[in-house]
Amino acid sequence: MSRIAQAFDSGQRSVFASASAKAAIVLVALPLAACGGGGFSLEQAEVDRTILTSSTSANASPVDQDRASDQTTIGNAVSSADIEQLSGQAIPWANADTGSRGSITELAEFKDKGQTCRRFTASRESFDGVALFKGEVCLAGAGAWRMQDFKSL
Template sequence: MLVVLSGCVSLDLFGGDKVDRSLSTASIPNQPSNAPQTDDATIRNAVTSADLAKLADQPLPWANAATGSAGVVTAIHEDKSSGFVCRDFRTTRHSFEGVASYSGQACLSETGEWLLTRFEQK
């Protein structure tokens, strides 16, 4: 004769009364992640890396995958009259906040780093 029994069985393999309650979730602070590149830094990189001889008067598109913003640099003019190499530019920025126009200037510092010296919404 075959008898089939079903039911739930529970085994306390690890001794439930010895649970360490001193630990809590989310008690370890988050490590700071690398901040996403800002749109102004992306625009600065596009403006300063452009080959102006090849670009001529053509628009220069840019996009920032970290923020989802994109735009088009419509004008770049290089000026050396101040003793520094500077590039004045105009661009658009299409973001979740809407579409805006900007003008700005990036200059090559004494250390060889391009710095955004002006960036203003029109």
């Protein structure tokens, strides 16, 4: 038997075992002692004021932008509709940019001080829920339609 094997075979095995057990205890106890030695206290903790974050403006919320885009899509559908051919049927609309969709009902054309206008009711289904709107578009100059009124019911 070699000398190394003899050393482990004899009573020195318990010396190595107790030394490794002591080292394990020291490795576990040392970090605990450092934490408990007064290094960190919740009573002494303060807010770090050096960290700065940015924020988005409240004026440019995605929901408002989506609603404005949907309002334009609805206005385009109302202005391009052939009222005589529809004869009271609902007009479906969809906005690929926002994922919203709905239908336009109660579409009626009238003259206001010589200006052609159309009143309508529109539903809007989007990620933030279902809503109903009343609106009015009027023919401005050069064949362009302009949204005069668009409000949630």
